[in-house]
Each structure stands twice: as structure tokens, then as C-alpha cells.
Amino acid sequence: xxxxxxAVAPVEVPRDKTPHRDTDxxxxxxxxxxxxxxxxxxxxxxxxxxxxxxxLVTVAALLAPALAPYDPDVVDNSxxxxxxxxxxxxxxxxxxxxxxSRLIWGGRVSLITAVVPATxxxxxxxxLGILAGYVGGWVDTTVMRVVDTLMSxxxxxxxxxxxAALGPGLxxxxxxxxxxxxxxxxxxxxxxxxxxxxxxxILAAQGLGASGWTTVRRHVVPxxxxxxxxxxxxxxxxxxxxxxxxxxxxxxxxxxxxxxGAMLASGQASLRVAPHVSTVPGLTIFxxxxxFNVLGEAVRDALDPRYVGDLDAKAAA
Amino acid sequence: xxxAPRAVAGLEPARPTLLRVEDLVVEFxxxxxxxxxxxxxxxxxxPGETLGIVGESGSGKSVSAMSVTGLIPSPPARxxxxxxxxxGEDLLTASSRRLRELRGREIAVIFQDPMTALNPVFxxxxxxxxxxxxxxxxxxxxxxxxxxxxxxxxxxxxxxxERLQQYPFELSGGMRQRxxxxxxxxxxxxxxxxxxxxxxxxxxxxxxxxxxxxxxxxELQAATILITxxxxxxxxxxxxxxxxxxxRVVETAAVGDLFDHPVHPYTEALLASRPAAVPDGEDMFxxxxxxxxxxxxxxxxxxxAPRCHxxxxxxRCVTESPASWDVAPRHRAACHFWTxxxx
Amino acid sequence: MxxxxxxxxTGVVPVLIGVTIVAFGIITLIxxxxxxxxxxxxxxxxxxxxxxxxxxxDRPLHVQYWRWLSDALHGDLGTSIRFGEPVAPLVxxxxxxxxxxxxxxxxxxxxxxxxxxxxxxxxxxxxxxxTIMFGSLLGNSMPHFWLGIxxxxxxxxxxxxxxxxxxxxIREGPSLSQTLHHLILPAATLGIIAAGVTARLARxxxxxxxxxxxxxxxxxxxxxxxVITWKHALKNGSLPIVTIVGAQAGFLLSGxxxxxxxxxxxxLGTLMFExxxxxxxxxxxxxxxLVAVAVTFVNLAxxxxxxxxxxxxxxxxx
Numbered sequence: 001x002x003x004x005x006x007a008v009a010p011v012e013v014p015r016d017k018t019p020h021r022d023t024d025x026x027x028x029x030x031x032x033x034x035x036x037x038x039x040x041x042x043x044x045x046x047x048x049x050x051x052x053x054x055x056l057v058t059v060a061a062l063l064a065p066a067l068a069p070y071d072p073d074v075v076d077n078s079x080x081x082x083x084x085x086x087x088x089x090x091x092x093x094x095x096x097x098x099x100x101s102r103l104i105w106g107g108r109v110s111l112i113t114a115v116v117p118a119t120x121x122x123x124x125x126x127x128l129g130i131l132a133g134y135v136g137g138w139v140d141t142t143v144m145r146v147v148d149t150l151m152s153x154x155x156x157x158x159x160x161x162x163x164a165a166l167g168p169g170l171x172x173x174x175x176x177x178x179x180x181x182x183x184x185x186x187x188x189x190x191x192x193x194x195x196x197x198x199x200x201x202i203l204a205a206q207g208l209g210a211s212g213w214t215t216v217r218r219h220v221v222p223x224x225x226x227x228x229x230x231x232x233x234x235x236x237x238x239x240x241x242x243x244x245x246x247x248x249x250x251x252x253x254x255x256x257x258x259x260x261g262a263m264l265a266s267g268q269a270s271l272r273v274a275p276h277v278s279t280v281p282g283l284t285i286f287x288x289x290x291x292f293n294v295l296g297e298a299v300r301d302a303l304d305p306r307y308v309g310d311l312d313a314k315a316a317a
Numbered sequence: 318x319x320x321a322p323r324a325v326a327g328l329e330p331a332r333p334t335l336l337r338v339e340d341l342v343v344e345f346x347x348x349x350x351x352x353x354x355x356x357x358x359x360x361x362x363x364p365g366e367t368l369g370i371v372g373e374s375g376s377g378k379s380v381s382a383m384s385v386t387g388l389i390p391s392p393p394a395r396x397x398x399x400x401x402x403x404x405g406e407d408l409l410t411a412s413s414r415r416l417r418e419l420r421g422r423e424i425a426v427i428f429q430d431p432m433t434a435l436n437p438v439f440x441x442x443x444x445x446x447x448x449x450x451x452x453x454x455x456x457x458x459x460x461x462x463x464x465x466x467x468x469x470x471x472x473x474x475x476x477x478x479e480r481l482q483q484y485p486f487e488l489s490g491g492m493r494q495r496x497x498x499x500x501x502x503x504x505x506x507x508x509x510x511x512x513x514x515x516x517x518x519x520x521x522x523x524x525x526x527x528x529x530x531x532x533x534x535x536e537l538q539a540a541t542i543l544i545t546x547x548x549x550x551x552x553x554x555x556x557x558x559x560x561x562x563x564x565r566v567v568e569t570a571a572v573g574d575l576f577d578h579p580v581h582p583y584t585e586a587l588l589a590s591r592p593a594a595v596p597d598g599e600d601m602f603x604x605x606x607x608x609x610x611x612x613x614x615x616x617x618x619x620x621x622a623p624r625c626h627x628x629x630x631x632x633r634c635v636t637e638s639p640a641s642w643d644v645a646p647r648h649r650a651a652c653h654f655w656t657x658x659x660x
Numbered sequence: 661m662x663x664x665x666x667x668x669x670t671g672v673v674p675v676l677i678g679v680t681i682v683a684f685g686i687i688t689l690i691x692x693x694x695x696x697x698x699x700x701x702x703x704x705x706x707x708x709x710x711x712x713x714x715x716x717x718d719r720p721l722h723v724q725y726w727r728w729l730s731d732a733l734h735g736d737l738g739t740s741i742r743f744g745e746p747v748a749p750l751v752x753x754x755x756x757x758x759x760x761x762x763x764x765x766x767x768x769x770x771x772x773x774x775x776x777x778x779x780x781x782x783x784x785x786x787x788x789x790x791t792i793m794f795g796s797l798l799g800n801s802m803p804h805f806w807l808g809i810x811x812x813x814x815x816x817x818x819x820x821x822x823x824x825x826x827x828x829x830i831r832e833g834p835s836l837s838q839t840l841h842h843l844i845l846p847a848a849t850l851g852i853i854a855a856g857v858t859a860r861l862a863r864x865x866x867x868x869x870x871x872x873x874x875x876x877x878x879x880x881x882x883x884x885x886x887v888i889t890w891k892h893a894l895k896n897g898s899l900p901i902v903t904i905v906g907a908q909a910g911f912l913l914s915g916x917x918x919x920x921x922x923x924x925x926x927x928l929g930t931l932m933f934e935x936x937x938x939x940x941x942x943x944x945x946x947x948x949x950l951v952a953v954a955v956t957f958v959n960l961a962x963x964x965x966x967x968x969x970x971x972x973x974x975x976x977x978x
Binding site for chain 3: 046145146148149150151152153154155156157158160161162164165166237241244245248249250261264265268271272275278279282283285286289290293294297
């Protein structure tokens with residue numbers, strides 16, 4: 001005897017299709033994002049190594065006067081282009097200056113010219129991106145047209161143009177790099193805000209919050225913050241290269257100030273006899289950039305990957 | 318229902334079975350540990366009959382049925398032990414090539430979400446003709462298109478020729494599910510597996526799709542495994558039912574027997590938690606507690622013990638895993654104290 | 661379909677206008693007077709004034725801009741201060757060389773990157789996957805000028821297999837085979853780094869596609885794995901991959917500048933660099949304009965191809 005097919009309540013809630021919130025514990029149980037990040041950095045050798053590298057570079061930069069074995073500007077013609085030795089751990093350049101000391105002092109310049117423009121561009125770009133994404137309409141169109149225009153120019157070329165027009169020097173180089181990076185962040189953050197906006201409105205429509213707008217604001221901002229941190233870290237790595245590129249081209253700090261890019265450039269003349277003069281500073285740039293990239297990825301994985309992952313294709317820069 | 322019970326698990330008068338799944342154990346190896354999705358499930362499917370597998374989300378119902386198709390990605394899935402006999406062949410040890418041959422031709426699947434189940438960049442026609450020609454090389458492209466149009470008509474899609482040219486996004490959810498059913502029956506499979514076929518659909522459309530499924534099954538005389546959490550769907554379509562909880566089959570019975578004389582406490586509780594089971598004005602019954610999480614090691618004993626109303630504090634429930642008892646002809650239940658079930 | 665095309669094309673116009681403004685406007689950033697900057701502080705007042713008149717600097721800015729723009733639309737980008745030659749043919753000629761480099765690099769990057777990304781996606785989570793991704797991370801983090809120098813030191817100076825720079829050797833003179841021979845190292849430099857980015861994006865696009873329900877449906881119907889990868893997954897994955905490849909255009913041109921300088925490849929990058937240093941502003945303006953316009957059109961082409969491949973985009977644009 002079959003029972004009548006009553007309108008049966010399902011025994012469980014149908015499969016939940018709403019995207020994760022940052023309040024969702026995510027895989028691995030109830031761990032907060034910072035806890036996951038800490039776990040990743042301590043367990044994963046690559047992430048740990050990167051954190052160590054950046055720490056080392058920062059400390060070295062801060063303690064440069066105490067740490068550097070030699071004065072970076074002291075010329076000594078008797079030991080020109082010497083290979084690594086006990087006196088000079090990384091050898092000397094074409095003017096006999098100790099490469100290790102120049103690396104340490106150069107670290108200051110590199111860190112500043114990477115971190116400061118990255119931060120400024122991040123803040124400015126995020127403001128623009130949030131504005132464009134949130135407000136929409138003609139504000140969005142205008143901002144994005146300007147962004148598109150600036151991004152039609154190859155990054156380096158535009159930076160070169162601006163730096164050259166303004167004149168050589170540290171500040172102008174930083175300014176140039178900042179200006180060229182702002183559109184990148186603006187576009188990224190706008191994309192993030194748009195995708196958050198979409199899903200938040202769905203939730204709001206389902207009557208989760210009393211005031212839809214307050215809920216949106218309370219969710220948009222924290223999620224944007226996490227994306228800002230991830231891409232800020234990633235972009236800083238690229239800016240180390242960008243700043244080094246400008247000084248490689250002679251458009252940043254001027255000699256005799258030690259700078260990794262400039263060291264690489266001046267070492268080009270001696271590639272045949274003493275390649276280390278160029279390759280060592282280049283290696284340093286590479287390692288530092290790699291460290292930023294690895295950490296950026298670790299941060300990205302630690303946070304809910306669902307939001308951040310989608311932006312990869314749009315972020316191709 | 319007080320026929321003399323036989324204490325041996327599993328023995329009963331032989332009936333023709335098309336598919337027999339024995340003691341299936343499947344686990345998933347994930348970053349956060351091992352998930353025990355299925356913990357010793359056994360069921361069989363006779364030719365032409367509809368077996369409903371019912372259970373909550375996480376009960377292992379999808380994984381058990383789908384593991385015979387080879388569609389569960391492995392890694393991370395791992396079939397620890399068990400067998401699934403189709404015509405004497407164990408599908409769980411068959412090569413992936415063999416499984417691919419069987420898919421579409423002998424075993425067809427109808428998935429839950431019609432919105433994502435069709436490839437958005439190919440037309441309906443091209444997807445259907447592919448489904449047909451992959452399983453029968455001899456069919457020409459034109460013949461396949463004709464067959465596709467005919468199938469669409471039979472599943473109740475108006476103007477089928479037009480639809481063949483259209484892309485999935487141009488069809489509604491209900492229509493897409495019809496297309497899925499058409500694709501599934503295209504090669505006259507002997508076994509249909511319907512995984513929550515109406516869950517993602519509007520209530521109004523659900524009834525239509527269920528009717529369509531019943532029709533398809535009747536016409537093909539295909540044996541069907543119907544996976545669902547919805548007892549109403551079971552009541553309407555199933556001949557027999559297997560109730561799953563925490564990766565085990567806790568009760569198997571003909572559908573009438575199950576609803577009228579449930580033996581396992583979980584089944585009783587499920588039936589009691591239907592809104593219709595409660596007179597107007599009274600609170601609905603809820604099974605206290607939550608199902609065990611499949612992640613990590615399983616505690617010994619019966620998985621339902623923490624929530625069971627029949628347990629009465631008895632230790633056997635948490636120390637010994639219950640065997641599957643023959644409580645009546647073609648009615649089995651995995652409970653130590655099945656004799657205490659209400660008559 | 662037509663409406664979609666039209667909308668895309670008209671959307672490009674404001675960007676193009678903006679590009680001309682920026683290309684022209686770089687000059688305005690120069691503190692002080694461009695003519696003095698060119699001639700130096702020692703120059704006489706007359707010389708400066710005469711140069712200013714020549715350069716049209718005595719007119720108001722928007723007039724200068726308009727003159728420059730209308731000339732440009734007729735193909736006249738002014739005259740190079742350094743060479744005394746018309747800018748347009750010079751810039752275009754060099755740009756072609758850059759295209760050789762960028763093109764070869766794009767080929768290398770796309771082929772290795774997409775293939776690597778596909779392999780990594782199919783074996784997601786495996787050792788192969790992680791190795792490929794680590795390799796791409798390394799490539800991604802390398803400065804162009806460093807990798808270039810490394811390759812020069814290794815393949816040119818130490819092994820002597822390949823030339824250190826330039827587009828042809830003085831002895832042999834310019835020829836196709838010379839160009840290709842000299843193209844290998846710079847294209848490898850650019851290509852390796854770009855492949856790093858491509859592999860990553862290709863992998864994530866393909867992983868996304870391979871996890872979709874319709875892939876499972878195709879399997880359930882009995883379609884073979886290789887058909888699933890190369891027909892079902894690839895067609896869906898081709899959309900984001902086209903975007904990725906297109907987005908590489910800007911990235912490649914940027915990297916090309918530095919690579920050209922390291923390898924003394926006579927392309928637009930080296931021209932721009934020299935012109936910037938020598939204050940040859942007409943060339944700078946013309947070069948910037950050309951590059952930006954090219955990039956804009958590449959992006960437009962990518963958009964259009966995307967629309968062609970995905971029927972939903974066309975449908976939605978109606």
C-alpha cells in the first residue's frame with residue numbers, strides 16, 4: 001500500500017549554492033585567515049624562506065651602516081673586477097668597490113622605490129576602483145576610460161617617459177612608477193568590488209540584513225581589503241623590478257649611489273671578464289621579487305580563494 | 318511482520334539481479350584528511366525495477382551509485398573494497414576503457430543540475446548527436462540528427478528541429494533537464510542512474526520531470542537507480558528503497574513496506590519528520606543531533622546511535638556495528654534491536 | 661552580431677583620443693622649457709626662440725595638440741631632432757623590428773605556456789603540476805634584463821653559440837637568416853618570462869573548465885578522454901586563453917623594451933630609450949602614440965575574437 005505522496009519536507013537543506021563569505025571557516029575547519037597564513041608560512045619551506053629573505057633584506061637595509069663591510073662608494077683601483085674572495089665576499093666592481101656593501105646599501109633604495117610607490121598606488125588605485133565599481137554609471141565609465149588609456153602604454157615605456165620628462169632622481173622615479181601602477185590597482189579593485197557587489201545583493205535580496213546597504217558596506221570593505229593585501233604584495237615584487245629597470249636605464253637614482261639596477265647596468269661592460277658584477281645584483285633582484293611573489297600567493301591561498309581566484313584572468317599584467 | 322528472522326546477513330531467496338553492489342567502501346583523500354564517504358554499502362538492482370536510494374546530504378548515496386560508472390574522480394576518491402557485478406563483471410575493477418564503453422550504452426546518468434550539465438558552447442544538436450554516435454559508430458550524422466529530433470519530441474520538447482540548432486542558454490531549466498533525459502535514453506541503456514533529478518528544478522516543473530522519468534523508464538524497461546533526499550519522489554517512482562545513513566545502507570525494502578512498516582529507527586525518524594506525518598497545529602518532529610561528519614576516523618558501533626530513540630543507553634550500539642538482518646521477505650535492516658520495531 | 665561589433669569598436673574611440681592626449685602630453689611634464697632642455701642652458705636666447713618657433717611651442721597648448729594630431733592623422737609625425745628625418749617612417753620601421761621580437765616571443769610563450777598549463781591542469785595536484793607551477797613562478801619573477809644578461813654570458817660569451825646582440829653581424833649583413841639567428845636569445849628571454857605568466861593563467865582557466873559539470877556529462881555519455889580535453893574543454897578554455905594571450909601584448913611590449921636594450925636589438929624600445937635620453941621629443945611622442953594605438957587595437961581584436969567564440973556574449977549584446 002503506497003502512501004499518498006505528501007508534500008514532503010526534505011530531510012536536509014538543499015545544496016547551498018551561495019558563495020563563501022570570509023566568515024566561513026572554509027576547508028580545514030574553523031581557522032581564521034591569519035591563522036592559516038601563519039600555518040602556511042611556518043610549514044611551507046618556500047613561504048618560510050621567502051619571509052626570511054624579505055626579513056633579511058629589510059634588516060640589512062635598516063642596519064646598512066653597521067652591516068656593510070666597506071663603504072659602498074670607496075674606490076680601490078687595485079682590486080678592480082675581482083671575483084669573490086675572503087676580503088670581498090661578492091667580489092668588486094669595475095671601480096674596485098665592494099659589491100656586497102653596495103648590495104646592502106642598494107637594498108635601501110630598492111625597498112623604498114618598491115614599497116612606497118606600491119603603497120601609494122594601492123591606496124589611490126583602490127579608492128578609484130571602489131568608486132568606479134560601487135557607484136557605477138558615468139563615474140565608472142570615466143575612470144575606466146582613463147585606466148584603459150593609461151594601460152594601452154607599455155608599463156616601462158610610460159614610466160620611462162614620465163621619469164625622463166621629470167628628470168632623473170629617486171623621487172621622480174618613484175613618482176613615475178606610482179602613476180603607472182595606479183591604473184593596474186584601479187582595474188583590479190573595481191573587478192573585485194563588482195563581483196562582491198553582485199553576490200552581496202543576492203544575499204541582501206534574500207532578506208539577510210535589515211538595511212541592504214549597510215550589509216553591503218560591511219561586507220564589501222573587508223573583502224576588498226583582503227584582495228588589496230594579496231595584490232599589493234604581488235605587485236610590490238613587480239615594482240622591485242620596475243624600479244630596478246628605471247635605474248638600469250639611468251633614470252632613477254644617479255651614480256655613485258648604489259642601486260641594484262644601476263649596478264647591473266654598469267656591469268655590462270665587463271661581462272666577459274667579470275660577469276658577477278652584473279649577475280649578482282640581478283640575482284638579488286630576482287630573489288627578492290620571487291620572495292614577494294611567493295608570499296603574495298601564500299596570502300592569497302590563506303584567504304578565501306574563491307573571490308580572489310576569479311580575478312586572475314583580469315589581472316594579467 | 319514477525320516472521321522468524323534469520324540471523325545471517327544477506328541471504329535471501331535468489332531473484333534475478335542486474336546489478337549487485339557488495340560491501341562498497343569508498344574514501345576520499347583530501348588535504349584535511351580522509352573522508353569516509355561510503356562504509357560498506359550493499360544493494361542490488363533487478364531488471365526493470367526502480368531502486369530509490371534515499372538519505373541526507375553526506376550519506377554517501379551519490380557516491381555509492383556513481384562509483385559503478387567510473388565517474389568519480391579517483392584521486393581523490395579511492396575504492397577501498399567492494400564489488401559491483403553487472404552480468405558477472407565487476408565494474409569496480411574494470412578498466413577505464415571498459416567503463417567508458419559501458420557508459421552511455423548500458424549505463425546512463427541523469428544529473429542534478431541541468432543548468433550546468435550541458436556544454437554552453439556547443440548546440441543541443443551537436444551534443445546529442447555526439448552522444449549517439451559515440452556509442453554507435455555506424456550511425457551517420459544525419460541519422461543521428463533525426464534520432465535526436467525524435468528523442469526531443471518524445472521527451473515533450475516542442476519544435477524539436479529548431480531546438481537542435483539552439484544553445485543550452487536558450488532553454489529553460491526544465492527543458493534542459495528534458496534534453497538530459499533524452500540524451501540518457503538515446504542509446505536504450507539497461508540502467509539509468511538519476512542523481513537528484515528534480516532537486517534543482519522549480520516545484521511546478523518537478524512533477525513533469527518525474528512523470529517523464531517514469532515514462533522513459535517504462536518505455537525502455539530500464540532499471541533505474543533514483544538518488545534523492547526527497548521521500549515524496551521515492552513514494553512516487555520507486556519500487557524498492559535503500560535508506561542510507563553515514564555511508565551505510567541501514568534499511569532496504571519494497572516502497573510500500575518501507576512506508577508502512579519501517580524497521581530501522583532512522584527510517585522511522587525520517588518518516589516522522591515529514592510535515593504530513595504531523596497533525597495540524599502541532600510542532601514538526603526533528604531528529605535530534607546532526608549526522609556524523611565523514612571526515613576522520615569512524616567511531617565503532619552504529620553510526621546512528623547518538624541520535625537513536627530506540628537505543629535506550631545500551632552499550633552494544635556503540636561497541637558493535639549492526640549486521641544487516643532479514644526482517645521480512647526482501648526487507649532488511651541494520652539494527653541490533655530490530656525486533657523492537659513497531660509492528 | 662553587427663551591433664556587438666559596432667559597440668566594441670565605438671568603445672575604443674575615447675581610449676584612442678585619450679592615448680593621443682597622453683602621448684602628446686608627456687612633453688608638458690618637462691619642467692621648464694623643452695627647447696632649452698634640448699639646447700642646453702648655454703644656448704643663446706635667439707637659438708632657443710627659433711627652436712621654439714620651429715617646434716610650434718609658441719602656440720597655446722591645445723593648438724599645438726590639434727596641429728600635432730591632425731598631422732599625425734595624415735601620417736606626419738614630425739621630424740626627428742636627432743636625425744633630421746621624418747619621425748613616422750623611422751618609428752614604424754623600428755616597430756616592425758620590435759614586432760619580430762614580440763611575435764617570436766609570443767609564439768614561444770603561448771606554445772610552452774598553454775601546453776604547460778594544460779598538462780598541469782590535467783594533473784592538478786600532482787608533482788608534475790607543482791613543478792610546472794614553480795617553474796612558472798620563477799619565470800614570472802625574473803627581471804628581463806637579468807635573464808638576458810645571463811643568457812648572453814652563457815650562450816654567447818662562454819659557449820659562443822649565439823651572438824651577443826644586434827640584428828645582424830656586420831660581416832654578413834642583414835638577411836632573414838641573420839635576423840632569425842640574432843632573434844633566438846632575445847626571444848627566449850622575453851618568451852621564458854611571458855611563458856611563466858601564461859602557464860599560470862592557462863592552468864587556472866583549464867582547471868576551472870575541467871571541473872565543470874558538462875565535462876562530467878560528456879564522460880557519462882561515453883566520450884573519450886582525449887576528445888574531452890581537446891574538444892570540450894579546450895573550446896571552453898579557449899575563451900579565457902585568448903584573453904590571456906591578448907593581454908600578453910602589453911606585457912610583451914613592455915618587456916621588449918628592456919630586452920631590446922640588453923641585446924641592442926634595433927627596435928622601438930631602443931629608439932625610445934635613446935630618444936628619451938637625447939630629448940628627441942617628436943620621436944618620443946610618435947613612438948608612444950604608435951605603441952599605444954597598436955596595443956588598443958590588439959585588445960579590440962581580442963574582444964572581438966572572444967565574442968565570436970562565445971555565443972553567449974553575442975546573445976547578450978543584442
